[in-house]
Amino acid sequence: xxxxxxxxxxxxxxxxxxxxxxxxxxxxxxxxxxxxxxxxxxxxxxxxxxxxxxxxxxxxxxxxxxxxxxxxxxxxxxxxxxxxxxxxxxxxxxxxxxxxxxxxxxxxxxxxxxxxxxxxxxxxxxxxxxxxxxxxxxxxxxxxxxxxxxxxxxxxxxxxxxxxxxxxxxxxxxxxxxxxxxxxxxxxxxxxxxxxxxxxxxxxxxxxxxxxxxxxxxxxxxxxxxxxxxxxxxxxxxxxxxxxxxxxxxxxxxxxxxxxxxxxxxxxxxxxxxxxxxxxxxxxxxxxxxxxxxxxxxxxxxxxxxxxxxxxxxxxxxxxxxxxxxxxxxxxx
Amino acid sequence: xxxxxxxxxxxxxxxxxxxxxxxxxxxxxxxxxxxxxxxxxxxxxxxxxxxxxxxxxxxxxxxxxxxxxxxxxxxxxxxxxxxxxxxxxxxxxxxxxxxxxxxxxxxxxxxxxxxxxxxxxxxxxxxxxxxxxxxxxxxxxxxxxxxxxxxxxxxxxxx
Amino acid sequence: xxxxxxxxxxxxxxxxxxxxxxxxxxxxxxxxxxxxxxxxxxxxxxxxxxxxxxxxxxxxxxxxxxxxxxxxxxxxxxxxxxxxxxxxxxxxxxxxxxxxxxxxxxxxxxxxxxxxxxxxxxxxxxxxxxxxxxxxxxxxxxxxxxxxxxxxxxxxxxxxxxxxxxxxxxxxxxxxxxxxxx
Numbered sequence: 001x002x003x004x005x006x007x008x009x010x011x012x013x014x015x016x017x018x019x020x021x022x023x024x025x026x027x028x029x030x031x032x033x034x035x036x037x038x039x040x041x042x043x044x045x046x047x048x049x050x051x052x053x054x055x056x057x058x059x060x061x062x063x064x065x066x067x068x069x070x071x072x073x074x075x076x077x078x079x080x081x082x083x084x085x086x087x088x089x090x091x092x093x094x095x096x097x098x099x100x101x102x103x104x105x106x107x108x109x110x111x112x113x114x115x116x117x118x119x120x121x122x123x124x125x126x127x128x129x130x131x132x133x134x135x136x137x138x139x140x141x142x143x144x145x146x147x148x149x150x151x152x153x154x155x156x157x158x159x160x161x162x163x164x165x166x167x168x169x170x171x172x173x174x175x176x177x178x179x180x181x182x183x184x185x186x187x188x189x190x191x192x193x194x195x196x197x198x199x200x201x202x203x204x205x206x207x208x209x210x211x212x213x214x215x216x217x218x219x220x221x222x223x224x225x226x227x228x229x230x231x232x233x234x235x236x237x238x239x240x241x242x243x244x245x246x247x248x249x250x251x252x253x254x255x256x257x258x259x260x261x262x263x264x265x266x267x268x269x270x271x272x273x274x275x276x277x278x279x280x281x282x283x284x285x286x287x288x289x290x291x292x293x294x295x296x297x298x299x300x301x302x303x304x305x306x307x308x309x310x311x312x313x314x315x316x317x318x319x320x321x322x323x324x325x326x327x328x329x330x331x332x333x
Numbered sequence: 334x335x336x337x338x339x340x341x342x343x344x345x346x347x348x349x350x351x352x353x354x355x356x357x358x359x360x361x362x363x364x365x366x367x368x369x370x371x372x373x374x375x376x377x378x379x380x381x382x383x384x385x386x387x388x389x390x391x392x393x394x395x396x397x398x399x400x401x402x403x404x405x406x407x408x409x410x411x412x413x414x415x416x417x418x419x420x421x422x423x424x425x426x427x428x429x430x431x432x433x434x435x436x437x438x439x440x441x442x443x444x445x446x447x448x449x450x451x452x453x454x455x456x457x458x459x460x461x462x463x464x465x466x467x468x469x470x471x472x473x474x475x476x477x478x479x480x481x482x483x484x485x486x487x488x489x490x491x492x
Numbered sequence: 493x494x495x496x497x498x499x500x501x502x503x504x505x506x507x508x509x510x511x512x513x514x515x516x517x518x519x520x521x522x523x524x525x526x527x528x529x530x531x532x533x534x535x536x537x538x539x540x541x542x543x544x545x546x547x548x549x550x551x552x553x554x555x556x557x558x559x560x561x562x563x564x565x566x567x568x569x570x571x572x573x574x575x576x577x578x579x580x581x582x583x584x585x586x587x588x589x590x591x592x593x594x595x596x597x598x599x600x601x602x603x604x605x606x607x608x609x610x611x612x613x614x615x616x617x618x619x620x621x622x623x624x625x626x627x628x629x630x631x632x633x634x635x636x637x638x639x640x641x642x643x644x645x646x647x648x649x650x651x652x653x654x655x656x657x658x659x660x661x662x663x664x665x666x667x668x669x670x671x672x673x674x
Binding site for chain 2: 050245247249250251252254256258265267269271275276277278279280282297299301302304306313315317
């Protein structure tokens with residue numbers, strides 16, 4: 001059954017007396033199809049808005065694939081000519097290019113360790129309603145209410161015909177929107193040149209792995225910090241390792257790994273082995289990860305996930321829901 | 334309304350969770366409606382039988398282990414137990430016969446709050462402000478400017 | 493205080509867990525994990541809140557956190573909105589059951605009533621079984637239940653009602669069995 005048809009399934013057991021109301025499809029199925037990625041190729045203008053900051057505009061082009069994840073290219077234009085940030089994936093490899101820095105990242109386009117749809121079902125209560133129009137297209141609106149009151153919620157507006165997420169909001173526990181990605185001007189069925197999704201040769205560019213610095217850099221950070229840092233092997237598509245800093249605290253150093261996709265910042269903090277974490281008065285809840293217990297909390301613009309691996313304490317901060325944060329956390333080896 | 338419409342009220346009445354006005358309504362209606370009167374009687378009777386259901390008791394060894402644990406926690410006051418003490422308590426007290434319960438396994442995987450009183454704790458707030466600084470000043474590898482176009486509000490009708 | 497709580501409440505906790513899992517081993521694990529969390533967070537317990545209620549919330553959260561383990565297929569949760577909850581319409585079976593109410597009442601008067609109720613309770617969905625356990629077996633009021641399950645008061649009222657309707661349907665089926673000598 002095609003994904004588009006899956007979105008239009010009516011409740012088979014609808015009794016006759018329900019015929020007067022519009023028949024809504026099954027929320028879980030719409031969610032699964034939406035998270036699985038686009039079923040049809042498209043081109044769109046995307047606006048990414050973090051909190052109260054002004055939006056960043058990008059051009060997005062995607063082609064679905066039957067073998068692996070969809071091919072996708074997202075381009076943020078720079079402030080002036082010669083600047084800009086491009087990420088592209090052909091489903092097997094991901095590539096990013098920062099024009100101003102003349103730096104290229106390359107690495108495998110890894111699939112998350114556990115199906116995001118299953119993880120979302122476990123972390124949220126999902127409900128569906130009509131969503132009005134987004135980018136001129138009729139949508140279903142999916143409300144993902146987090147089961148933990150300390151985690152971010154999500155709202156998705158999904159194109160009824162093609163199952164594509166047209167608007168995506170990460171919602172803080174106080175109701176404010178931490179991150180909104182919205183498409184405008186979507187065109188479906190566009191034929192894309194496959195070369196768009198493959199790495200472009202860039203003369204003289206600095207090169208690094210997509211998700212972690214090379215062995216030399218890792219060793220340098222390790223010797224300065226006094227312990228070997230760990231890195232995630234999975235991040236949402238588009239994210240690359242932007243650098244690492246050391247935060248000094250008394251006699252310790254905390255490693256701060258910074259990741260970005262051109263608009264959104266994600267931070268991974270690691271404290272030295274056996275160091276305790278002072279969570280302060282922050283409201284938080286326990287959460288179960290595959291590796292054990294962790295805690296989830298939030299700031300005024302991001303979600304927070306903390307856990308332990310071996311004797312190290314790790315903390316992830318990003319304007320994302322728990323299903324994504326925990327997928328990242330569980331990929332840290 | 335038809336009898337179906339009374340269901341929620343009847344149920345709340347059986348639980349003594351109705352307001353005085355609602356109670357009066359239910360009583361008046363049930364007196365004159367055989368169907369609702371019976372349904373109310375079924376609810377009340379089911380409730381009564383359920384409240385007297387014989388239920389399985391907690392296994393004796395589980396209870397004893399929990400009591401021992403409770404005694405230790407209370408004996409320690411509010412400072413909590415050290416990692417080694419907790420581990421010893423769990424291993425001696427409550428490891429079930431059929432192997433590690435997931436609770437024990439999770440515990441052994443080192444929860445975040447296992448306290449080591451000797452180390453100075455690292456404040457989470459330090460990390461959070463470092464993230465905020467990063468997010469605000471150097472969000473992307475390239476400096477991508479905020480879009481000049483203002484966001485248009487989508488019309489969200491109800492269809 | 494903690495020891496007394498364990499003494500008085502471990503049975504009740506086990507029973508609630510048993511109603512959720514219907515399995516003694518899993519109930520044991522659930523209760524152990526819940527008490528572990530309680531002990532761990534004991535120094536944060538605010539004594540102005542009733543301990544029993546606080547503990548039940550912990551127990552419910554442990555159950556939800558492990559719902560993947562306990563019931564992956566259904567992906568239901570104690571807090572998930574149940575279909576038909578907002579009064580979208582009356583389940584068809586309710587009209588059929590109307591005619592058999594007399595027989596259900598007879599059944600409930602018999603000595604074997606508790607056996608029939610146990611069976612009907614076990615056949616309910618988890619959400620319905622959980623809420624009836626809290627309401628009728630644990631004897632909690634709607635406000636307490638609302639606190640434990642994290643549901644608005646109105647939802648508690650309608651969900652208890654739906655659970656009772658489902659229970660009644662289950663009992664109707666059992667009257668059929670009695671009539672045929674099953």
